Amino acid sequence: MSTPPVRLSTLAHGGGCGCKLDPAVLRGLLAGQPAAGPFERLLVGNETSDDAAVWALDDGTCIVATTDFFTPMVDDPRDFGRIAATNAISDVYAMGGRPIMALAILGMPVGKIPPETVAAILAGGASLCAEAGIPVAGGHSIDTPEPIYGLAVIGTCRRDQVRRNADARAGDALILTKPLGVGVYSAAIKREALRPEDYAAFVATTTRLNRVGADLAGDADVHALTDVTGFGLIGHGLEIARGAGLIVVVEADAVPLLARAEELVRDGFVTGASHRNWAAFSDSVALPADLPEWRRHLLTDPQTSGGLLVACAAARAGAILAQVRDAGFAQAAIVGRIEAGPSALRVV
Template identity: 45%
Template sequence: MSASIQPVVKLTSLSRGAGCACKLPLDKLEGMFASLGTDLVPASGDLLIGAVEGDDAAVYRLDEDRALILTTDFFTPIVDDPRDWGRIAAANALSDVYAMGGRPIMAVNLAAWPGADLPMELLADVLRGGAEVATNAGCLVVGGHTIDDPIPKYGMAVIGIAHPDRLFQIDSLRPGDSLVLTKAIGTGVISTAIKNDGASADVMKGAVDSMTTLNAAASEIAAAAGVAAATDVTGFGLLGHLHRMARASGVSATIDASAVPLLPGAADAVAHGFVPGGTQANASHLAEHVDVEAGVSAEAAILLHDAQTSGGLLMAVPAGVDTDPVVASLRAKDLPAAVIGRVTEGTPGRITVRAAP
């Protein structure tokens, strides 16, 4: 936050819920979309990915070499520094483009702000933070829309571009693929700890640094490795997003809990009870689809469901491709990447969590 501007209240105190940028519960969203039926637009013709596919973004083919990617995301404050909130929200919105194998080229701001209660200078700091991250991504911010609202919210609608034959999709997992995660998890529980004054400065910095790191390098490395299936890990948690991928692909998966990178302080936040409602909802919804073997700690089991904000890419490196150079390339970009599991044959969407490989 700039030294000359101080909020009259903590931004996070204005957020409804438990302190993370949680999506609506997956079961409620799926039920709602099922009720829409034929109202949803399926992919056909030049619309390569529409609403029915449930992927990270919509994709429209312009010609043989170019396809447009369209996505949007926004949420309430998860940190009190307005610039950091803007940076996190922008990185989160841009992430869906990278998760499709594209690069963002243009965005507009989406903001809701309690103009009578919070200084507009704070909103300016939020927008500056968003513009900073977009600039780093080579993405133009060309305007936006703001409404008056008692609960502040910020995000972006983003347009990206990709080659239509090199898209990442959630329904392209194949048995034998190796699952690689590019960022550590735990932002949901840490955000909840921040809201409740339960996170140290170092833990807060680690989470903010992770959430403001773009998935650009990860997307490029994935493309070079021949990845066809990927998603970014956000509100449905690691297991929720993997379940969606596996179900759409008609496969099962195994996860090695000990291999999953965790943010510093994440396990302690769980131990102290800082578990957001979105994380709890994720665990409840997936209970019938996930088998957790004995030996997996209670903290790890919760964190695998933790509702993330601006998480990393979960990518499937094709069978036969050596994962060591892929992970090494990711780590060379200061990403705590790791091979965390495998895609297997079996009941579509079924996930087994093992204590160790």
């Protein structure tokens, strides 16, 4: 009798970007750390919780460097590798850069997962890197209690095309390029409650490269970029607000959702990370009194390999949205705006 395949999602306490540290805990840890220091060529460090570090070279070229890894949110090893790779590469695109190579980060519970499963994870990541046009040039592996996979990614961009999360301007429009609901779908996957067609939609969105970010960075009317991952739309929206010292306004009804996201939330598929995100950010968020609870859960839903949040000149928002949709992001939408005022996020 053959041994049943190992369900990767059952070997981890959390999955995807939902296994990030509690944002309140993370803030406390980072508050006690020294700043990156007075390095003239360090254009982006750890001061604004941005997506990647950026270092300027002599000729005006910048190096963009990031790392991202997590535990499985799916059971198919190749899909796990592809999703994790897409998520890691996204940080480079979110800075306006283009990736040039990656290094694999691998932690596996030796003896619990067969070698062919680990090989499939690595192959999935490598296939996605090939789609992005970059090699996996090396890496590091260790024996860990839970499966972990991800990448360190290096990219480049021109100095004038670096796009931070902190440079939004009052009057800007906000565009979100991918629908929310990845965390909710992940919870359903773990409980084997997601239909095959919904799983296919989940994989399609989480493996869609955010390469449009590099194209948008060439447009002077695109002022700020970030990707929406483990802290949800509210958490990453607040990073924009705090970095710019402005108010981010999110129009709840305009936010795109995966097809069954509302239904699954109403059925109880809410992650622990969603609750942690709300506890960490609620003191800086104003909600309308009649906002349904299911919608609030989706605003804090942790996204794995989520979309880009784009702050751009309002007069060009329609044209920029059309560019994003033409790049393959059919559900991209204008979801809010930036207003003058003390750092906060308001849902309307």
